[in-house]
Amino acid sequence: MRKHPWLLLLVVALAACHPHIAGSISPKDLNKDIEMVTSKGTLVIRLYDATPLHRDNFIKLVQQHYYDSLLFHRVIKNFMVQGGDPNTRYPTSSRQPGSGGPGYTIPAEFRPGLFHKKGVIAAARENDDVNPLKASAGSQFYLVQGKVFTDAGLDSVQTFRLKGRKIPPAQRAVYKTLGGAPHLDQNYTVFGEVVKGIDVIDSIAEVPTTGHPGGDKPLQDVRIRKVSLIKRKKYGMEGKN
Numbered sequence: 001m002r003k004h005p006w007l008l009l010l011v012v013a014l015a016a017c018h019p020h021i022a023g024s025i026s027p028k029d030l031n032k033d034i035e036m037v038t039s040k041g042t043l044v045i046r047l048y049d050a051t052p053l054h055r056d057n058f059i060k061l062v063q064q065h066y067y068d069s070l071l072f073h074r075v076i077k078n079f080m081v082q083g084g085d086p087n088t089r090y091p092t093s094s095r096q097p098g099s100g101g102p103g104y105t106i107p108a109e110f111r112p113g114l115f116h117k118k119g120v121i122a123a124a125r126e127n128d129d130v131n132p133l134k135a136s137a138g139s140q141f142y143l144v145q146g147k148v149f150t151d152a153g154l155d156s157v158q159t160f161r162l163k164g165r166k167i168p169p170a171q172r173a174v175y176k177t178l179g180g181a182p183h184l185d186q187n188y189t190v191f192g193e194v195v196k197g198i199d200v201i202d203s204i205a206e207v208p209t210t211g212h213p214g215g216d217k218p219l220q221d222v223r224i225r226k227v228s229l230i231k232r233k234k235y236g237m238e239g240k241n
Contacts, residue, residue: 034229123188
């Protein structure tokens with residue numbers, strides 16, 4: 001899709017409002033994808049231009065090699081796999097997995113057209129009771145595995161989890177085929193999607209864990225070996241909206 005000059009100016013202005021992102025991203029980096037090499041395989045992630053603060057923050061952290069050698073510290077089959085905590089690079093018993101970060105948050109960027117289908121990347125955050133504005137964690141993210149829903153299942157999500165908010169028909173169709181986690185929609189910022197290697201999420205999700213309330217910690221390490229910016233390529237329908 002062709003980018004208009006006024007849109008680029010708007011994106012730059014939004015990024016400049018955040019002190020931890022301003023001035024750190026070059027225009028050419030906005031047209032690159034993210035390659036995430038894990039101990040379970042390699043993912044290629046495309047970040048959304050519709051969420052510029054999250055996009056630019058993630059690119060900045062990748063450029064700093066922030067995610068290299070971190071663990072997926074929380075795994076829930078048929079839901080999601082979570083990583084991005086710097087404390088997991090050299091884990092110790094005194095540091096609880098899931099508590100680390102760069103020391104700042106990112107304002108929420110909820111978009112009606114961005115939803116929790118299988119394969120998206122979204123930002124973790126603290127609970128509403130201490131985070132009423134739903135600001136995102138500075139580095140922690142999750143990749144959605146989710147599950148396939150029926151119409152009855154989606155109706156139940158609308159009633160009991162989304163407080164009556166209707167899931168748009170096009171999104172319902174995706175949840176009934178590809179699957180996902182619709183109960184998180186418009187509560188956590190979705191900022192990109194896997195365009196290659198979505199099966200890696202399934203592989204990570206199969207790892208045995210401590211379960212809940214043990215923190216859903218994998219019993220064997222699943223490590224992010226390296227994350228880097230790569231030249232954008234054309235892929236098939238995988239991960240397409």
